[in-house]
Amino acid sequence: MSANPHSKQDALGALNAIPAAERAPTFNEPWEAQAFAITLALHRRGVFTWDEWAAMLGREIKDAQARGDPDTGTTYYHHWLAAIERVVREKGITDEQTLLRYREAWDKAADRTPHGQPIELTPEDMV
Amino acid sequence: MSHDDDDHDHDHGSHLTEVQLRVRALETILTEKGYVDPAVLDQIVEHFETRVGPHVGARVVARAWVDPAFKASLLEDATRAINESGAFETIGDHLIAVENTPQQHNMVVCTLCSCYPWDVLGLPPVWYKSAPYRSRVVMDPRSVLADFGVTVPADTRLRVWDSTAETRYMVLPQRPAGTEGWSEEQLAELVTRDSMIGTGVAAQPGAARK
Numbered sequence: 169m170s171a172n173p174h175s176k177q178d179a180l181g182a183l184n185a186i187p188a189a190e191r192a193p194t195f196n197e198p199w200e201a202q203a204f205a206i207t208l209a210l211h212r213r214g215v216f217t218w219d220e221w222a223a224m225l226g227r228e229i230k231d232a233q234a235r236g237d238p239d240t241g242t243t244y245y246h247h248w249l250a251a252i253e254r255v256v257r258e259k260g261i262t263d264e265q266t267l268l269r270y271r272e273a274w275d276k277a278a279d280r281t282p283h284g285q286p287i288e289l290t291p292e293d294m295v
Numbered sequence: 296m297s298h299d300d301d302d303h304d305h306d307h308g309s310h311l312t313e314v315q316l317r318v319r320a321l322e323t324i325l326t327e328k329g330y331v332d333p334a335v336l337d338q339i340v341e342h343f344e345t346r347v348g349p350h351v352g353a354r355v356v357a358r359a360w361v362d363p364a365f366k367a368s369l370l371e372d373a374t375r376a377i378n379e380s381g382a383f384e385t386i387g388d389h390l391i392a393v394e395n396t397p398q399q400h401n402m403v404v405c406t407l408c409s410c411y412p413w414d415v416l417g418l419p420p421v422w423y424k425s426a427p428y429r430s431r432v433v434m435d436p437r438s439v440l441a442d443f444g445v446t447v448p449a450d451t452r453l454r455v456w457d458s459t460a461e462t463r464y465m466v467l468p469q470r471p472a473g474t475e476g477w478s479e480e481q482l483a484e485l486v487t488r489d490s491m492i493g494t495g496v497a498a499q500p501g502a503a504r505k
Binding site: 213241 | 307308309310311314315316317318319320321322323324325328330331332335336337339340343344407408409410417418420421422423424425426427428459460461
């Protein structure tokens with residue numbers, strides 16, 4: 169993945185490099201599926217409308233392009249994740265500090281979990 | 296593809312990548328606050344991985360090919376036609392079907408992000424979400440078709456439909472010649488995902504679906 173700035177020529181060329189298989193896996197990695205499902209669940213609860221979501225995701229994609237993301241579709245769920253994090257912050261459901269604290273807790277949980285075993289969060293990880 | 300395989304050099308513990316940590320953090324917080332239920336998340340993923348997909352749209356197209364009344368109501372209001380037929384699972388609002396004819400070939404895009412008719416086509420392919428497709432199909436649809444190996448007659452009009460969060464399109468491709476008397480099941484086999492996005496046409500009889 170190069171981070172070349174977008175020229176029209178790059179954009180025209182890039183389409184040929186994108187795999188066009190009729191039957192690709194729905195999600196490439198489990199975290200993509202989780203991020204997707206979280207978003208649908210929040211929408212079902214009425215936390216946001218699809219218009220709001222499309223605008224938010226569109227904004228993330230534009231921002232990423234401006235930072236040099238080639239936006240060939242393979243980084244799509246990175247934008248998706250950034251968008252849903254932004255939504256929960258802007259809706260006041262949580263804040264950046266809490267998100268960071270839980271990330272660190274999960275990192276700790278991973279560190280103490282023997283390789284190959286399921287990683288689970290315990291209260292000790294939160295301290 | 297995977298960037299998450301960098302856990303091999305850890306002797307004892309496990310390792311989660313940055314994105315894995317972020318998703319787990321989000322899910323834990325939302326679960327604790329009662330916004331999401333992990334069991335429901337699993338159901339959602341399962342639904343999209345196994346139940347919805349282009350095979351649903353293919354059955355809708357095949358029905359439209361054999362049943363003129365269904366086709367007419369599909370083109371009038373696709374959501375209502377599909378839901379009232381009783382032959383398919385209930386789908387969400389605002390699905391619009393656009394018909395390919397010798398005079399007009401339709402293509403679907405979401406220039407903003409990746410709005411897509413999930414209920415009938417599953418989740419979009421990678422190229423549908425890419426900047427090159429989103430921008431090029433608007434500027435130069437004929438060359439995009441050429442990239443997909445599709446040529447439409449020079450006098451066929453190309454029309455590009457831009458999806459939104461509330462309005463999603465599917466293409467009703469032309470029925471291939473030489474399929475007179477075929478059953479709906481046989482016909483559905485000819486309907487590719489790309490033919491319902493408009494970057495392809497239905498497979499010819501005898502040609503195996505990709």
